[in-house]
Each structure stands twice: as structure tokens, then as C-alpha cells.
Amino acid sequence: MIQLPDRxxxxxPYPLGATFDGLGVNFAVFSANADKIELCIFDPTGRKQIGCLELPEWTDEVWHGYLPxxxxxxxxxxxxxGRYEPENGHRFNPNKLLLDPYARRMTGQLRWTDALHGYNVRSKRKDLSFDRRDSASAMPKSVxxxxxxxxxxxxxxxxxxxxTVIYEAHVKGLTRLMEAVPHEERGTYAALGHPRLIEHLQRIGVTTLELLPIHSFVQDRRLQEMGLVNYWGYNTLTFFAPERRYMSGEQGGDELRFAIRRLHAAGIEVILDVVYNHTAEGSELGPTFNFRGLDNATYYRLVEDNARYCVNDTGTGNTLDLSHPRVLQxxxxxxxxxxxxxxxxxxxFDLGVTLGRDGNNGFDPRSGFFDVLRQDPVLGQLKLISEPWDIGPGGYQxxxxxxxxxxxxxxxxxxTRSFWRGDQGMRPEFASRISGSADLFDLRARRPWASVNFVTAHDGFTLNDTVSYEHRHNEANGEDNRDGHSDNNSNNWGVEGPTDDPGIRGLREKLKRSMLATLFFSSGTPMLLAGDEIGRTQHGNNNAYCQDNELSWIDWSPLNTAEGHSLSDFVRRLTAARRYYPLLRARRFLHGEVQVAENIPDIDWFDERGVHLSEEDWNNGDGRALVMRRARRRKDGQLEVVTxxxxxxxxxxxFKLPPPPGLERRVIIDSADPNAAEYEVEHEVVVQDRAVMLIVGTGDVD
Incomplete structure (x- = not known):
């Protein structure tokens, strides 16, 4: 055990965090408003405090010291x-042990107790009171x-x-029930690199695995008291340490590194879903874990005329202030x-709009957050995706x-959901979305890939449930089925939930294929929710954030059934077609202004008669048929048309096929007949109800 010096x-002051240099460890932590910060050392178990030493220097608002x-x-x-003045935004309380915001590792578990709060939760004065109990025994420790x-x-x-083809998945849920993975590794970082998983991702054409949050996060007290858990992980405790629940051994960080290396060797990227808009400390009535105790007035956005209260643009109680340079750093x-x-x-970036808010002045695409990332020589070269909304003023961006x-x-x-449900008047909106949403993204030299297209995501119905339930069924969440979206643009097609009716089952399968074909044949970046390719269900729960069980875990057994294998194979065919035909992954927006042949623009629209849609046709609310034709000149000079x-x-x-005549046309995909081989077609073709067909034509056309 280390012998602590007197001083x-x-x-x-740089770098922030705890840095080992071979002879000792440098500690540096930011606080603009503290009067003093102590470094507290614990025994290896984290149960006994050995001693506290004051950080001796304060440089550029960074407290620092070196322990030989x-x-x-x-x-x-x-x-x-420091000052405990909640009305002025200051909540210093040295009785509360604080995690290092830059900690790469942690030990011990968070144990919920009122002592975690900087104030006496039972006091009538609430957060204006002061709590003198030591929280160390209930806190995890930095390592x-x-x-x-x-x-x-x-x-x-x-x-x-x-x-790019994105596959959104949860680390644990992805492999917890995958029998090919060794039992002790299921649901862990290590399983992400398992050959069977990688083989599956490659087979269905995934290029990019997007993981739900893996930063260390908190199990909410409310959920624990209800016998539930924070499964999704959108409640970050620290932004540098991997979540330990996904580790199969002590070297969990390296488990993740090994998995990423294996995925890279297979040509698959890894993207992390990150939550920098808020922390696990909640509102002004929340606990003190790190940021609140180190410098509440700096780390969080506070109400301008009453700094006692947190701005809550995130819906979680607090909002990090990325307009401050140290928070942004x-x-x-x-x-x-x-x-x-x-x-x-x-x-x-979860709730990406929050990150682009310039203090309390609203969203600004030229905010410091965006500027820092775009100019950074490392980060600017990576894939950056925003969830473009929050609940604050002007929050939909x-x-x-x-x-x-x-x-x-x-x-x-x-x-997409509404069109295939058969809603009225959907043709104009649907056409805009499947052609790349140029009305939203075609500015400042942006490209169609800027639109991440999805039919389902972790938040909401799965694809199977979208065609099986009209209403949410979130009773297991303990909120009387009030949580989650109430309007899901879904349909049960006659029976709520599972059914043995062959007609309904057949229709549901066809609709799933039609929506998947729409996803992969549209301009933009497709994102597939993990398990949708094998018919995964959450039994109507559209908000399974607290369900760490078979309801959320992917059941891989459908791959052994005809339906599950057929759907997976259909996805494989869709991604293969997308890779083979460049028009399905256009690099630029198509507006119909470029003529690739006489009277053949790069994109055009028709109805089932092969006739251009007039303004009256576009506004016909009863229209349920739509043809999108895209065309290009290949390097060999031939015209290629994808319809x-x-x-x-x-x-x-x-459907009468639109011009030009004289092309050799083949039906490549038919969502009504997923196993059909390619076949030639000439002038017209029958498209089954609620189905999509992809036809590719080539020929010498001037």
C-alpha cells in the first residue's frame, strides 16, 4: 500500500485526469469556483479512505498535484x-466524495442512499439545506x-x-441469447468480436455497427425501487470509463478493443451512441456524483434569473453547458x-440539438461544439451523426x-410507415423522403448521406411490432402504459399481436419486406435496427428502456425457422442490390434537372399508368401507387435505369413501365415474392398489393 506524503x-494542470508517467501520478481537475480541492486515496477495495491531500496548485482554473x-x-x-449557495448556483459540499470526470476506470458500485445528496432530502428547505453525511461508502471510486x-x-x-449500412444494437441484447457465443461472454464486449456475429453482419451487408451507450451509467433509483433497470444506458456517470456491466473479465476495456479490432479486420466500423447533453445527477434535487460537486455553476446551464434551478432542455433534469470552454473541452x-x-x-449524439445550444440563446449550427468537432484533425475525419431534436425551445432542428x-x-x-399503412395523401411526402429529403439537406454542399433513414430504432416499435400492434403495450414498465409514443403509424391488420391467421401473417411479412426494401432502395444512409432482419418482437412494448430481459434481448432462434431465415436472406439481397447499383446509393441529390438521355432526367416520377404525375395526381389523396425512376450513364456509355x-x-x-423503350429490363426484387429469381419483363408488370418491385433496365439509348 502506498505511503502518503505530507504534501x-x-x-x-495538463492533461486533466490522473496520468501515470512511470514515476508517479499527476492529478488535474477543473473547478473555477472551488476554494480548495482534496485528493482522497482509498485502499484497493475502495472501502477505506487512507487519507486526503490538498491539490496544491491552481492554474487556469485547474487544480493539480503530483503523487510520487x-x-x-x-x-x-x-x-x-467552497460556497454552498444554491441560489447562486454553487453547491460545494466536501462531505460528498466526487468521481474524477476524466476517470478511465472505476471500482465499486453506486449504492443509493440519501447521503448521496448535497442537501438533506427530508428537510422542508429541500436543496437549500446542507447535508453533512459522508457519501464515500455509497460511491464508486475512480481508479x-x-x-x-x-x-x-x-x-x-x-x-x-x-x-454505409448502419446496424443499431445494444451490447448486451445483441448476444445475450446467441448460443454460439461462450456462456460467460454472452452480452459482453468480448462477444462483439465473435466470429458468428461478424459472419451474420457480413452476410446481411452491414458496414457499420452502432452501439447504444457504453459510457459508465447509473442505475436510476426510481427504477431500482420498481424492480427495473436502466437498460439503454442514457444516464451517464462518466464520459471516459466503459460501462462495467458489459465486461466479462477485469480487462473489460481491452475486451472492447479486441472486439473493435476484429470488427475492423472484417471491414466493419464501430460507432458509439454518446450522451453529452446531460448527466446522471438530475435536476437541482438530484444527487452529487461529480460535476455538481466540482462546479455546478459551470458545468450546468442554470436558469438566468434564478441560478438555483437547472435548465431542463433534455427532459432529464439538467443540461450540460457546452458554451463554456472547459465543458466543451x-x-x-x-x-x-x-x-x-x-x-x-x-x-x-443523443439529443444533438442540446449540444448546439449557445448557452440560453437557442440552437446555433455555428456553435462551438460543431466548430470544434469539424476542425479537429481526428474527430473531423470520423462519422458524426446527430439526433436533431430536444425538448427545449426550437428543439426540432x-x-x-x-x-x-x-x-x-x-x-x-x-x-414510410404511413405510406405502407395506406394512409391518404402520402405520395408527395413519401416521394421527398425516399429521394433523399433534399428539401431538408440539399444546402451547404451536403449530400444525400446526411439523411440517416430508418423505419425503426431502439426507441419505438420493432419492425415486426409495427405491423402487429396498433397500440403500445408497456405495462411491464410500471407506468400504467402511459410512457412511450402513443402514435406509432402502425397497424395490426386485424388482430392485436400474434395470430395464427395465415392471411394476416402473410400480409405482415410482406409489409415488413416492403418497408425494408424502401429503406435500402432510398437515397440516404440506411439504418437497420438489430433483430429486425429476423422478425424480432418486443410484444408491443415501444419503450423498453428499463427491460433488461428476454423482452429486449435478441432471440436468434428465428434464424432456424423458415420465416426468420427468409427475412434475413431478403435483407442480404437488398443490401447486395444496393452495393451493385450505384443509383440506389446516389452521391448527389437528384432533382430531375440533369438529362442523361433525351427526355430521360436523372430522376422522374410516374403512376401505375406509366404517366407523369400531374399536380392534381400528386394531390390526389386516394393515390396509393408511385413509381420512382432513376437513371445514369455507365462508363461503357450504356443507359442504366433503376425503377x-x-x-x-x-x-x-x-404497372405500365415508364420510358425509355428498348431497354433490357429485369425484375431484381419483389417484396411479394422474396425468393423469386430475377426475370425479364417488357412493357408492364403486376405488382401485388402492398408490395414494392425493383426493376433494372440497361441499353443503348441516345
Missing amino acids: LKAGS EAKPGLVYGFRAH VGQSAFDWTGDVRPRVPWHD MVADSLRYWAESFHVDGFR LGNHPPGFAEWNDKFRDA MLMNAAEVPLT
Whole structure:
């Protein structure tokens, strides 16, 4: 056990966090408003505090000190002294042990107790009161870390955006029930690199694995008291340490690194879903874990005329203030750490609008957050995706992010579901979405890939449930089925939930294929929800954030059934077609203004008669048929035409193929007959009800 000196050496204000240099450890932590910060050292178990030493220096608002002879594995925390003036935004309480915001590792578990709060929760004065109980016994502790992982030979796949196919998954849920994975590794980082999983991802054409949050996160007290858990992980405790629940052994960080390396070797990228808009400390009535105790007035956005209260643009109680340079630095340092130490290939930013809010002045695409990422030589080269909304004023900003960012396009989801449900008047909106949403994204040299198209995501119905339930069924969440979206643009087609009726089952399967074909044949970046390719169900739960059980875990057994294998194989065919035909992954927006042959623009629209849609046709609310024709000149001079025939009507329709004549045309995909081989077609073709057909034609046309 280390022998503590009477006083720390001065050390350095950079880098922030705990840094081992071979002779000792430098500690540096930011606080603009603290009067004193102590470094507290614990025994290896984290149960006994050995001693506290004051950080001796304060440089550029960074407190720092150096502990000779200290090594990786040292267990520590901070205590911050200063004013306890909630009405002025200050909540310093040295009785509360604080995690290092830059901690790479942690030990021990969070144990919920009222002592975690800086105030007496039973006091009538609420957060204006002061709590003198020591929280150390209930807190996890920071651990000095060091990684010597050898990345030699690792090559980032660097999949071009226009070739990207994203697969959104939860680390645990993805492999918890995958029998090919050793039992002790199921649901862990290690399982992400298992050959069977990689083989499956390659088979269905996935290029990019997007993981739900893996930053260390908190199990909410309310959920624990209800016998539930925080499964999704959108409640971050620290932004540098991997979540330990997904580790199969003590070296969980390296497990993740090994998995990423294996995925890279297979040509698959890894993107992390990250939550920098808020922390696990909640509102002003929440606990004190780190940021609140170190400098509440700096880290969080506070109400301008009453700093006692947190701004709540996130719906979670607090909002990080990324307009402050030190807070922004922490976010950038965290991102760079994951990019460099774990070789991740990009990030999806939860509630990305919050990150672009300039203090309390609203969303600004030229805010510091966007500027820092875009100019950074490391981060600017990665895939950056924003969830373009929050609940704050002006919180819906789809299409308003700067170049270099892609955005989740919920309008694509809603239009696709509504069109195939047979809703009235959907043709204009549906056409805009499947052609790349140029009305939203075609500015500032952005490209179609900026629209991340999805029909389903972790938040909401699965694809199977979208065609099986009209109403949410979230009773298991303990909120009397009030949580989750109430309007899902879904349909049960006659029976709520599972049914043995062969007609309903057949229709549901066809609709799933039609929506999947729409997803992969549309301009933009397709994102597939893990398990949708095998018919995964959550039994109507559209908000399974608290369900760490078979309801959320992917059941892989459908791959052994005819339906499950057929759907998976259909997805494989869709992604293969997308790779083979460039028009299905256009690099630029098509507006019908470029003539690739006489009277053949790069994109055009028709109805089932092969007639251009007039303004009256576009506005015909009863229209259920739509044809999108895209055309290009190949390098050999031949004209290539890709035509999507879409029939959302209740009956089969005969489609007359639009010009030009003289092409050799083949039906490549038919969602009504997923196993059909390609076949030639000439002038017209029958498209079954609620089905989509892809026809490719080539020929010498002037």
C-alpha cells in the first residue's frame, strides 16, 4: 500500500485526469469556483479512505498535484470545498466524495442512499439545506488507469458514407441469447468480436455497427425501487470509463478493443451512441456524483434569473453547458479518447440539438461544439451523426446541422410507415423522403448521406411490432402504459399481436419486406435496427428502456425457422442490390434537372399508368401507387435505369413501365415474392398489393 506524503508536489494542470508517467501520478481537475480541492486515496477495495491531500496548485482554473510512487490501480476520489449557495448556483459540499470526470476506470458500485445528496432530502428547505453525511461508502471510486494495447496493424475500414449500412444494437441484447457465443461472454464486449456475429453482419451487408451507450451509467433509483433497470444506458456517470456491466473479465476495456479490432479486420466500423447533453445527477434535487460537486455553476446551464434551478432542455433534469470552454473541452477530450484509445469510427449524439445550444440563446449550427468537432484533425475525419431534436425551445432542428454531420431523419420513418399503412395523401411526402429529403439537406454542399433513414430504432416499435400492434403495450414498465409514443403509424391488420391467421401473417411479412426494401432502395444512409432482419418482437412494448430481459434481448432462434431465415436472406439481397447499383446509393441529390438521355432526367416520377404525375395526381389523396425512376450513364456509355414500383393499395395493380423503350429490363426484387429469381419483363408488370418491385433496365439509348 502506498505511503502518503505530507504534501503533494505541484504537478501540472495538463492533461486533466490522473496520468501515470512511470514515476508517479499527476492529478488535474477543473473547478473555477472551488476554494480548495482534496485528493482522497482509498485502499484497493475502495472501502477505506487512507487519507486526503490538498491539490496544491491552481492554474487556469485547474487544480493539480503530483503523487510520487503512485501507480496504475490506485483508487481515489475528490472532495471540493467552497460556497454552498444554491441560489447562486454553487453547491460545494466536501462531505460528498466526487468521481474524477476524466476517470478511465472505476471500482465499486453506486449504492443509493440519501447521503448521496448535497442537501438533506427530508428537510422542508429541500436543496437549500446542507447535508453533512459522508457519501464515500455509497460511491464508486475512480481508479488510475493505463492502457498498453497494441493497435499495430489495425486499419480503420473508413467506409464511404454513400456505401454505409448502419446496424443499431445494444451490447448486451445483441448476444445475450446467441448460443454460439461462450456462456460467460454472452452480452459482453468480448462477444462483439465473435466470429458468428461478424459472419451474420457480413452476410446481411452491414458496414457499420452502432452501439447504444457504453459510457459508465447509473442505475436510476426510481427504477431500482420498481424492480427495473436502466437498460439503454442514457444516464451517464462518466464520459471516459466503459460501462462495467458489459465486461466479462477485469480487462473489460481491452475486451472492447479486441472486439473493435476484429470488427475492423472484417471491414466493419464501430460507432458509439454518446450522451453529452446531460448527466446522471438530475435536476437541482438530484444527487452529487461529480460535476455538481466540482462546479455546478459551470458545468450546468442554470436558469438566468434564478441560478438555483437547472435548465431542463433534455427532459432529464439538467443540461450540460457546452458554451463554456472547459465543458466543451471535456466533451472533445472524451471523444478523442474513444477515437484514439479504442479506435471507434464515429459517434451518434443523443439529443444533438442540446449540444448546439449557445448557452440560453437557442440552437446555433455555428456553435462551438460543431466548430470544434469539424476542425479537429481526428474527430473531423470520423462519422458524426446527430439526433436533431430536444425538448427545449426550437428543439426540432432536422436538416439544420452543419456540413459533416448526418442526422436521424424521423420524417423518413413516419412517411414510410404511413405510406405502407395506406394512409391518404402520402405520395408527395413519401416521394421527398425516399429521394433523399433534399428539401431538408440539399444546402451547404451536403449530400444525400446526411439523411440517416430508418423505419425503426431502439426507441419505438420493432419492425415486426409495427405491423402487429396498433397500440403500445408497456405495462411491464410500471407506468400504467402511459410512457412511450402513443402514435406509432402502425397497424395490426386485424388482430392485436400474434395470430395464427395465415392471411394476416402473410400480409405482415410482406409489409415488413416492403418497408425494408424502401429503406435500402432510398437515397440516404440506411439504418437497420438489430433483430429486425429476423422478425424480432418486443410484444408491443415501444419503450423498453428499463427491460433488461428476454423482452429486449435478441432471440436468434428465428434464424432456424423458415420465416426468420427468409427475412434475413431478403435483407442480404437488398443490401447486395444496393452495393451493385450505384443509383440506389446516389452521391448527389437528384432533382430531375440533369438529362442523361433525351427526355430521360436523372430522376422522374410516374403512376401505375406509366404517366407523369400531374399536380392534381400528386394531390390526389386516394393515390396509393408511385413509381420512382432513376437513371445514369455507365462508363461503357450504356443507359442504366433503376425503377421502383410501389403499390400501397389493397389490391394488385398492373404497372405500365415508364420510358425509355428498348431497354433490357429485369425484375431484381419483389417484396411479394422474396425468393423469386430475377426475370425479364417488357412493357408492364403486376405488382401485388402492398408490395414494392425493383426493376433494372440497361441499353443503348441516345
